[in-house]
Every structure is written in C-alpha cells, then in structure tokens.
Amino acid sequence: MKYDLDIATKDRLLVQIDEFNIQPGSLTLLLGESGIGKSLISKAIFGLLSPDDLEIRINQLDYEEYLKSKVCTEIQEKGFFVFQEPSSHLNPFRTLNKQLNEGSIKDPARNGEILAKLFPNFSEIEREQFLSVFPKPFRPSGGEKQRILITMAFKKMSLLRKNRYNESAFFIFDEPTGSLDNEYRNIFLKMLLTAHEQLKFTALLITHDYSMISEITDRYVKLLPSINFRELSVHNDDHQLKKFSTDSYLSWLGSVQPKGSKQSRYKQPLLSLQSEIKVFNRRIVISTSPEALTPSKLEIFPGEAVYLKAESGAGKTTVAKIIMGLQSCQSFQCQVGDITLNQHTTENQWKRNIWAKKMSMVFQHADEALNLNGKVKDIFRGLPLKKRKDREFLIENLKIVFEESVDEAFLVQPVAFLSGGQKQRLNLIRALILDTDIVILDEPLNGLDFDTLQNVLAILQDRQRQGKSYLLISHNEEIIDRIVPHDRIYYLNWKRI
Amino acid sequence: MSENKKNQKCHFLRFYEQKDKYWLSIWILGLMMIWIWNLIYLNKPALKQLESGFLNTLIISFLVIIFSILLGWSITLLQYLFERNYPKIQIILIFLINIIRSIPQIVGILMGYVILTVLIQQGVLRSDFIILIFMALIIALFVFLEIFDLLRERIHYFRRLDFFDAMRVCGIRERYIINREIIWRSSRIHMVNKMIAIFGISIFLLCSVDFIISVGLSTDVSSVNLPVTLGSLLAKIDSKQDILAIGYSLTHLGYIIRLPFEHLQGISVSFIIVFTLVCMYQIGNGFARRHHL
Numbered sequence: 167m168k169y170d171l172d173i174a175t176k177d178r179l180l181v182q183i184d185e186f187n188i189q190p191g192s193l194t195l196l197l198g199e200s201g202i203g204k205s206l207i208s209k210a211i212f213g214l215l216s217p218d219d220l221e222i223r224i225n226q227l228d229y230e231e232y233l234k235s236k237v238c239t240e241i242q243e244k245g246f247f248v249f250q251e252p253s254s255h256l257n258p259f260r261t262l263n264k265q266l267n268e269g270s271i272k273d274p275a276r277n278g279e280i281l282a283k284l285f286p287n288f289s290e291i292e293r294e295q296f297l298s299v300f301p302k303p304f305r306p307s308g309g310e311k312q313r314i315l316i317t318m319a320f321k322k323m324s325l326l327r328k329n330r331y332n333e334s335a336f337f338i339f340d341e342p343t344g345s346l347d348n349e350y351r352n353i354f355l356k357m358l359l360t361a362h363e364q365l366k367f368t369a370l371l372i373t374h375d376y377s378m379i380s381e382i383t384d385r386y387v388k389l390l391p392s393i394n395f396r397e398l399s400v401h402n403d404d405h406q407l408k409k410f411s412t413d414s415y416l417s418w419l420g421s422v423q424p425k426g427s428k429q430s431r432y433k434q435p436l437l438s439l440q441s442e443i444k445v446f447n448r449r450i451v452i453s454t455s456p457e458a459l460t461p462s463k464l465e466i467f468p469g470e471a472v473y474l475k476a477e478s479g480a481g482k483t484t485v486a487k488i489i490m491g492l493q494s495c496q497s498f499q500c501q502v503g504d505i506t507l508n509q510h511t512t513e514n515q516w517k518r519n520i521w522a523k524k525m526s527m528v529f530q531h532a533d534e535a536l537n538l539n540g541k542v543k544d545i546f547r548g549l550p551l552k553k554r555k556d557r558e559f560l561i562e563n564l565k566i567v568f569e570e571s572v573d574e575a576f577l578v579q580p581v582a583f584l585s586g587g588q589k590q591r592l593n594l595i596r597a598l599i600l601d602t603d604i605v606i607l608d609e610p611l612n613g614l615d616f617d618t619l620q621n622v623l624a625i626l627q628d629r630q631r632q633g634k635s636y637l638l639i640s641h642n643e644e645i646i647d648r649i650v651p652h653d654r655i656y657y658l659n660w661k662r663i
Numbered sequence: 664m665s666e667n668k669k670n671q672k673c674h675f676l677r678f679y680e681q682k683d684k685y686w687l688s689i690w691i692l693g694l695m696m697i698w699i700w701n702l703i704y705l706n707k708p709a710l711k712q713l714e715s716g717f718l719n720t721l722i723i724s725f726l727v728i729i730f731s732i733l734l735g736w737s738i739t740l741l742q743y744l745f746e747r748n749y750p751k752i753q754i755i756l757i758f759l760i761n762i763i764r765s766i767p768q769i770v771g772i773l774m775g776y777v778i779l780t781v782l783i784q785q786g787v788l789r790s791d792f793i794i795l796i797f798m799a800l801i802i803a804l805f806v807f808l809e810i811f812d813l814l815r816e817r818i819h820y821f822r823r824l825d826f827f828d829a830m831r832v833c834g835i836r837e838r839y840i841i842n843r844e845i846i847w848r849s850s851r852i853h854m855v856n857k858m859i860a861i862f863g864i865s866i867f868l869l870c871s872v873d874f875i876i877s878v879g880l881s882t883d884v885s886s887v888n889l890p891v892t893l894g895s896l897l898a899k900i901d902s903k904q905d906i907l908a909i910g911y912s913l914t915h916l917g918y919i920i921r922l923p924f925e926h927l928q929g930i931s932v933s934f935i936i937v938f939t940l941v942c943m944y945q946i947g948n949g950f951a952r953r954h955h956l
Contacts, residue, residue: 492828522834535829539849548835548843596833 183405198398200586200613244335252311263297308345377644445495476658491516532589586613682949690942726799735810775801863943870894905929
C-alpha cells in the first residue's frame with residue numbers, strides 16, 4: 167500500500183509526503199511527535215476527511231475521485247478506524263449497547279468474548295448495566311469509552327475469515343491506548359497481536375507510547391517479523407516515513423540513570439506537602455506505596471526529581487494545581503521554604519511569594535497552555551526576567567530546547583502552526599527559564615518524538631545537577647521510573663468522604 | 664500540488680471568495696460612481712451639501728467606533744478589576760450598565776441630543792467638529808456595550824483555559840495576560856468584526872435620529888445648528904420630493920428616465936444609506952467567514 171499524499175488548506179500546506187508506505191498484511195507501529203499529521207494522513211487514507219474543507223490529493227487523484235475509488239471503498243468496507251478521542255467517536259444519543267451492535271458489526275453474539283477480555287473486572291450483569299448507558303463527556307470514563315471503540319474494531323476483525331487473503335482489510339488505531347493504564351494497554355496489545363497473527367490484516371497503530379516497544383519486543387519476539395516500527399518526521403514541510411530503530415530506544419532506556427545528589431536528603435526540603443488533601447468531597451492520600459498503606463509527606467529536596475504516580479483520573483493534576491494555588495480545596499497544607507500554604511492562603515500570597523519565585527509549572531497540554539494566537543518570539547514576553555529580552559536572548563534560550571537552528575522564519579512562526587512537539591518544548595522552556603527551585607512538570611514528555619524526548623530529559627537532569635528540583639506527573643511510567651529513584655516515587659489514592 | 668493548483672486559480676475567483684474584500688471594493692466603487700454622476704448632473708450647492716453630509720456621517724461613525732472601543736475596553740477592565748477585588752462595586756457597575764442596556768438606543772440618543780441642543784444654545788459647543796465629537800460620544804454611549812459584551816465573553820472564555828493559569832504561574836501579570844494576550848492578540852479579529860457592525864449600527868442610528876429631529880420633533884430640539892448628515896439631508900423637503908418621485912415613476916414608467924437627472928439629491932442620499940448598510944452587512948459576514956469567527 168503506497169500512498170503519495172498532499173493535504174493543504176486554502177492558505178497553507180499541511181502534509182506533503184511522497185512515500186507513505188504500509189506493508190500489506192503487516193502491523194505498522196507509527197511513532198513521531200504529535201501534531202505533524204499522523205492522524206490527518208490516516209484519516210485521509212481511510213476517506214474520513216471532507217473534500218470541501220481541504221485540498222487533498224492521494225496518488226495523483228483528487229480526493230473526491232479517491233473516495234469513489236475501489237481502494238478507499240474496500241478499506242472502509244473491511245476495515246475500521248478507532249479515533250484518538252473516544253468521545254468524538256461515540257454518539258451521545260445512543261446507548262453504548264446500540265452503538266456496539268449497528269451497521270456491519272450488528273451481530274451481538276460476538277460481543278461477549280471481546281468484552282470479557284477488555285472489561286475483565288465486570289461481571290456479565292455489570293457489563294450489561296454498563297452498556298445500557300448513554301456516553302456523556304465525563305461518563306463512562308475515557309478509558310472505558312476507548313475500550314468500547316476497541317471492542318468495535320475487534321468485532322469487525324472477527325468478520326474476517328481465518329487463513330484467507332485479508333490484506334485489503336485495513337484497521338487504523340489512532341492513539342488507542344491514550345486513556346488506558348499499562349494493564350489494559352497490554353491486554354489490547356495481546357489481543358491485537360494475536361488477531362493479527364491469525365487473520366493477517368493490515369493494521370496501523372499510531373502512538374506516542376514508546377513503552378509499547380519494550381512490551382512488544384519482550385513478549386512477542388516471534389511476531390516481530392510482521393511488525394514494522396516507523397517514525398513520521400517533517401523537515402521543511404516535507405514529511406518522511408522512516409524506519410524506527412527499536413534497538414536505539416531500548417539501549418537508551420537501559421542507559422538512563424536517576425540523577426541528583428544523595429547529600430540533598432540531609433538538607434531542609436524545598437517543599438513539604440502533608441499526606442492528606444481533601445478536595446471535591448474526596449480524601450486524597452499520598453503514600454510511598456501503591457496501596458496507600460503508609461501515608462507520608464511528599465518532600466522535595468534540592469536537586470531531586472520526585473514522581474507522583476496514580477491511575478488516570480485519581481487527581482494528580484488537581485494536586486499539582488492545589489500546590490500552585492490554582493484549585494481551591496477543603497483542606498491541605500504545604501510548606502515551601504519558610505512559607506506555609508493551606509486552603510486559606512489567598513491568591514495574592516501565591517502571586518507575591520510562589521509563582522515564578524519559588525515554583526513554576528508546566529501544564530499538561532501545550533496546545534492549551536500556550537496562546538496559539540501568538541508567535542514564537544512572543545514566548546518570553548511578560549515573564550519577570552531580570553535580563554533584557556532582546557533577540558539574542560530569545561535565540562540563545564530557544565536553542566536550549568530546539569536543537570535545530572532557530573532562524574528568523576521560526577521566530578515569526580505562529581504558535582498554532584507548530585507541531586505538538588515544538589509546542590511542548592516552548593511550553594517547557596517558558597517555565598524552565600524562570601530558574602525557580604521547583605518546577606512542577608505535568609506530562610512533560612507529551613507529544614515529543616524520541617530525539618526530543620532524550621534532549622528534554624538531558625536538560626532536566628542537567629538542571630538537577632545545578633540543584634533544581636522537579637515534581638513529575640506522567641503516564642509514561644517506563645521512562646520516568648528510570649530517571650527517578652524508587653524511594654522518590656509517591657502514589658496517590660483517593661476515597662470519597 | 665497545492666501551490667500549482669493555487670496559481671492556476673483565477674485571481675478574480677480568489678478575490679470573489681473573500682467576500683469582505685469584494686464587498687468593500689463594491690462599496691468604494693459604488694460611492695465613487697455615485698459621486699462622479701452627481702459631479703456631472705447635480706447642482707453645486709446640493710452637491711456640496713451631499714458631500715459634507717456624507718463626510719460628517721462617515722466621521723461620526725468612525726468616531727463612534729473609536730469611542731466604543733475605548734469605553735468598552737476600559738469598562739471591561741474596570742469590571743474585571745471589581746469582580747476580582749471589589750465585588751460590591753462590581754454590582755453597582757453592572758447595575759449602571761444594565762440601565763444603559765435597558766434604554767432603547769434611539770430613545771437614548773434622542774435624550775443625548777436634547778443635552779446637545781441645550782449646550783449649543785448656551786454657546787458651550789461652537790465648533791462643528793466639537794459637535795461631531797459630541798454626537799459620536801452620545802451614540803457610542805449606547806453602542807459600546809457590543810464591545811464590552813464581546814471582551815467580557817472573551818476574557819471569560821480564556822480564563823477557563825489552561826493558558827491563563829499557565830501564564831500566571833510563570834509570573835506574568837494578569838493585566839498583561841488580559842490586555843495583550845487575550846484582548847489584543849486573541850480577540851483583535853473579533854473586535855474588528857464588531858467594529859464593522861458598529862460602523863453600520865451608528866450610520867443607521869445617526870440617520871434615523873437626524874431624520875426624526877429634522878422633520879420637526881419640537882422647536883426646542885432643532886437640527887438647525889447641527890452639522891448636516893445623511894439623515895438630516897434625507898429629511899429636507901427637496902429630498903422628500905425626490906423620493907416621492909420614485910413612487911410617481913411606478914405609475915408613470917416614462918418618468919423613470921428622469922429620476923437620475925432631476926431627482927438626484929434625495930435618490931443619492933437614500934441610495935448611499937441603504938447601499939452602505941447592505942455593504943457593511945456583507946463585509947461583516949464575509950469577514951466573519953474568512954476568519955472562521
């Protein structure tokens with residue numbers, strides 16, 4: 167399956183790639199920084215974009231012609247597309263059960279086995295109750311919705327016949343595990359790889375989760391010949407699909423070590439957070455064990471990286487926002503140097519004493535944390551820096567996170583037009599440049615490609631040597647576990663009050 | 664591919680697709696054509712009146728835009744400040760704003776004209792330009808809420824996004840975030856769109872009010888000392904007769920040919936008003952569509 171794609175709006179080119187090649191009958195794991203067009207390309211191939219909104223050509227065909235072509239109709243007929251954002255895939259006016267049994271996957275007989283694997287904690291009655299609900303933005307959870315979409319895809323796969331020619335059945339999974347924890351991610355991978363071995367369909371799995379590489383190479387060595395690891399990158403508006411070396415990732419992972427001086431333990435902590443926080447009628451308990459057996463203070467010493475771990479939705483970001491005074495709560499207590507913060511502390515005190523003085527924070531989604539209407543050169547404007555923010559200062563500091571040359575064209579580039587990885591780097595550098603003792607990093611590796619990820623971690627560890635500390639929140643456990651010593655990992659657990 | 668395709672596209676077609684620019688050109692061209700026609704066929708004193716009426720209307724409308732922006736922006740900031748620090752004062756401010764909101768715009772402007780006439784009669788306002796400014800201020804007082812509501816809504820929207828807090832925790836001052844990042848950088852296009860609407864609204868209100876007072880509301884409120892505008896020009900007896908002639912030509916079709924030669928003043932004034940309002944409507948729509956507002 168060879169694709170030559172051009173996708174443009176009326177004003178600018180979005181994607182231009184001459185060779186987007188997917189080996190028929192193989193499983194391709196597509197990596198790469200976010201926002202460079204992985205989803206757009208796959209949607210275009212699956213025929214999901216509107217020819218009215220974009221100018222698209224695929225293999226020299228206008229998009230309208232492509233949509234009518236046999237290739238596209240066959241892909242849609244035999245394959246399935248699992249969307250990145252499950253809420254946008256599901257119809258809020260139909261129950262999950264109805265959506266799971268409509269169109270080409272209407273046969274309910276195939277549900278039981280797949281659902282049992284993807285929802286192992288539900289009894290049959292609980293499953294039925296769960297399927298009778300209407301999907302709303304916050305219910306069921308993102309992970310549950312994602313598993314429903316995956317169930318649909320597997321139902322469609324079950325229509326394929328074993329030991330037959332199934333290469334034209336194209337299954338695309340766009341970040342299917344973004345809201346799943348490692349346990350469910352591994353269940354999904356096992357199901358997909360098993361089904362692929364039996365049915366030999368073509369699959370494209372788009373992901374930013376590099377730890378999938380370890381999982382696949384550790385457990386499914388026999389299947390590796392039918393799995394391709396590819397990375398999409400962009401240089402000067404030209405997209406390229408390159409082979410991704412799993413060895414380089416695995417050897418890098420093996421070489422990563424925690425940094426930070428052990429001497430630091432004997433000093434006063436920079437931050438000390440009491441083990442119990444009450445918010446939204448929940449009691450959040452911090453402990454050094456996953457089971458919350460021993461509640462303990464969260465302490466950050468100079469030069470340390472501390473990892474705050476919990477399942478999705480447990481309140482990690484909420485705790486970070488409470489520490490930064492951005493979220494009101496029923497009770498909490500925190501000591502930052504000689505300043506005591508609690509639920510009664512006024513916003514002005516945070517403004518005067520904490521923000522950009524003692525602590526700063528990098529928010530989870532760079533897309534939301536940056537003003538997309540600004541330009542790259544505006545990134546340091548308004549920051550309370552002593553140095554004059556001239557052009558040299560700007561370039562010098564941007565080069566810390568942008569290895570490639572920072573030229574004039576890049577400086578005047580609108581932030582909205584940057585790739586997800588570039589946005590994330592801007593997001594990081596804005597907080598890092600403040601040189602505060604503590605930086606809270608909420609999902610700092612989001613959207614980064616492998617090269618940038620290594621660079622960012624190197625920068626963070628380098629700053630640790632200078633005595634700077636971090637509170638890390640990340641779902642990328644495999645990597646963060648390597649850079650944080652085990653005794654500096656804290657777990658969040660919560661109970662309803 | 665896309666570059667080639669774009670180059671192949673006819674320039675006019677691309678221009679036509681940008682409806683705001685297209686209608687702006689139509690407006691300017693239409694006004695120029697009517698001016699040239701009047702230059703040839705309209706008598707000099709009437710042409711002079713028409714020119715100053717149009718120019719005054721234009722100046723007042725531009726001033727209304729400027730005053731509305733200044734008023735809207737500053738009251739938005741005040742309201743934000745009070746909301747954060749002095750909630751009780753904010754209630755009073757909102758109450759006052761709601762009083763203005765509850766007064767029909769034409770009624771409010773007519774009340775303002777009463778004050779304006781008194782000031783003219785007392786000799787406080789003498790220069791024509793000062794009177795124009797005062798007229799614009801009165802209209803702006805009843806239309807600035809368009810800007811105020813827009814900015815308040817924009818600030819409210821952006822405050823809920825992470826970017827507001829992400830900047831604050833980096834030590835960026837709130838007034839910088841509000842003024843520079845939210846209003847200037849992220850709402851400029853929305854404000855321009857509102858400015859186009861305000862331009863149309865002020866022409867409509869100005870012409871309506873000037874027409875009402877010029878046909879003789881009372882002897883106390885007189886348009887005698889006010890600068891001539893399209894509204895007051897339309898109310899003049901010559902213009903009324905010209906407009907009546909349009910009705911006459913409906914039953915006497917042969918008369919139509921005489922309209923653009925013998926009834927130019929009234930027809931020109933009414934045409935300019937209606938044509939401008941239609942063009943502003945189209946420009947506003949085109950602008951909103953082009954910028955995906």
